[in-house]
Amino acid sequence: MPPVPELPEAPYPLEQDTSMLSRKFGREIINYFSSSPLNRVSFLRTDHAFLSAALRHPTSSFLLFNNLAPLAKDPAQLAYASYTDVRPLIGEDPYSKPEAELIKEFNSTVTIPQLIFLGIDEKQSEKGLQWNDYRGAPFFALDVTPKGTIEKACTALIEDMKSNGLTFIEGRMHTSLSAGEAAIYAQARSLLDWNARNPFCAQCGHPTLSINAGTKRTCPPTDLASVATPLAASSAPAAAAADPVPSQQRPPCATRKGVSNISFPRTDPTIIVAVLSADGSRVLLGRARRYPPYWYSTLAGFVEPAESIEDATRREVWEEAGVRVGRVVIHSTQPWPYPANLMIGALAQALPGGEEISLQHDPELEDAKWVGVDEISHALEFGTSGLGEEPSKEYKPGSLRLPPPTAIANQLLRAALDGYMLKAGTGEHKI
Known part of the structure; x- marks a missing residue:
């Protein structure tokens, strides 16, 4: 590899x-x-x-x-x-x-x-x-x-x-x-x-x-x-x-005619978000049907016309997973040339009482679930790989798999754990 x-x-x-x-x-x-x-x-x-x-x-x-x-x-x-x-x-x-x-x-x-x-x-x-x-x-x-x-x-x-x-x-x-x-x-x-x-x-x-x-x-x-x-x-x-x-x-x-005499390259803005639970102890992950076994990622979707990044994030999370999101914070962005996306990475937090998962709105996801700090931390260390690639030799079969460090989803999860989430009883959790 x-x-x-x-x-x-x-x-x-x-x-x-x-x-x-x-x-x-x-x-x-x-x-x-x-x-x-x-x-x-x-x-x-x-x-x-x-x-x-x-x-x-x-x-x-x-x-x-x-x-x-x-x-x-x-x-x-x-x-x-x-x-x-x-x-x-x-x-x-x-x-x-x-x-x-x-x-x-x-x-x-x-x-x-x-x-x-x-x-x-x-x-x-x-x-x-x-x-x-x-x-x-x-x-x-x-x-x-x-x-x-x-x-x-x-x-x-x-x-x-x-x-x-x-x-x-x-x-x-x-x-x-x-x-x-x-x-x-x-x-x-x-x-x-x-x-x-x-x-x-x-x-x-x-x-x-x-x-x-x-x-x-x-x-x-x-x-x-x-x-x-x-x-x-x-x-x-x-x-x-x-x-x-x-x-x-x-x-x-x-x-x-006028100033519209030229066609410019297209860039499609897309939100991608690590959603924290209301108490900051878990992260919402989703799984598409095309993903390898046990492979999950953060949620993502296209920004629609006349829609802010924050509004698009809240809409996509609710449509795909049924979760209600409150505060949205922009983390970083990533060009994604397949063919012309700009991934706008965000961290968001679910509203108290709005964490129940439902896939009935948009059938895009095969599964969505809340995952705890320890499981994500272990997967970031041993279970990352690109689609179609094998995880590291240290990966334990059947455990959580996540996107590689070259994907913004990986960086969002690291940010969520490193400074944004609290591990119960131990204070700030670092990876």
């Missing part, structure tokens, strides 16, 4: 933070998939001169994905291609023209390799790209899934990487990566997945174009591809109506 990665450390200046908030609430919790080592310099994504220089700089790195599986040396270490490696696929310089010109020349029959600028690694500033006040090694993500007019070039690049002993690691989750690489992977995967899911305009249904270095999409007003027009279909004979009629102008689209 791959080693469990170390959790991210708070980046400077947080690691030295002695502010009033830190003294009162403690150090900020940094969860897995967050705290990227890259400076995204998002304001440079429209600067094609910068992107061209970053693309071809000797220190540039390209993280390749095939059907969202990242290129890696092994399950614990990503692998990166160079500009020379990817040039046969992306061309000499896809940023050689300004965005306005690329939009004007849009041709929906030509498959454009999905390239995303991720940011610069300022720790590599000594040899990195110098651009005005910013310096670092540029990082990109590139989708090499064979498709459309770039199928052969993608296949050739994939085979080239495999000939170097590299592989595209499959799997639903990749939690054996180091903390820094996990954050880079999460950013890249989220944006590639979003682009792949939005090839067409949600308003008019026509193909869209990726812009802003892969972080936005637009619906061009023209298309150099030949399309069949309603006029041609109604006036030509049946045999000729199927023939495409050259046309550049697209029908009007609401996304080209």
Whole structure:
């Protein structure tokens, strides 16, 4: 089993933070998939001169994905291609023209390799790209899934990487990566997945174009591809109506008016909560049908429109487990790139008299139960594992199993035990 990665450390200046908030609430919790080592310099994504220089700089790195599986040396270490490696696929310089010109020349029959600028690694500033006040090694993500007019070039690049002993690691989750690489992977995967899911305009249904270095999409007003027009279909004979009629102008689209002319990446806010009993001695855990035997976790659910985090937490806990929750406190957050969730972790406490469990409202859970401090503490030490993974050798069969340290659910349970719960008769309980 791959080693469990170390959790991210708070980046400077947080690691030295002695502010009033830190003294009162403690150090900020940094969860897995967050705290990227890259400076995204998002304001440079429209600067094609910068992107061209970053693309071809000797220190540039390209993280390749095939059907969202990242290129890696092994399950614990990503692998990166160079500009020379990817040039046969992306061309000499896809940023050689300004965005306005690329939009004007849009041709929906030509498959454009999905390239995303991720940011610069300022720790590599000594040899990195110098651009005005910013310096670092540029990082990109590139989708090499064979498709459309770039199928052969993608296949050739994939085979080239495999000939170097590299592989595209499959799997639903990749939690054996180091903390820094996990954050880079999460950013890249989220944006590639979003682009792949939005090839067409949600308003008019026509193909869209990726812009802003892969972080936005637009619906061009023209298309150099030949399309069949309603006029041609109604006036030509049946045999000729199927023939495409050259046309550049697209029908009007609401996304080209005002400030709504661009589609932005989607992030779905999701609450996840460790619910303490009214007396602070137990935690509410739930079990979905897909979980392995004895595997439980904290409760979670999507935030709905016009709903606060606190309200969503109280609603989800009642709907899934029938428990009434009072006070809700935000603990920490975690990006979850499957495909684009932001897990908003909270600690909450059940209301006196509101602890009775009922699964009759929402059939999502197979079981829910209150678990005491000792059982949770033992499971956090010996019974943690990811879905599909085996627990440690010290795990006693039949005992409670919990999510691994890379999951925010694990961190919420640790927080609940470490400072929020009281062990009867002994005072504060630590793990």
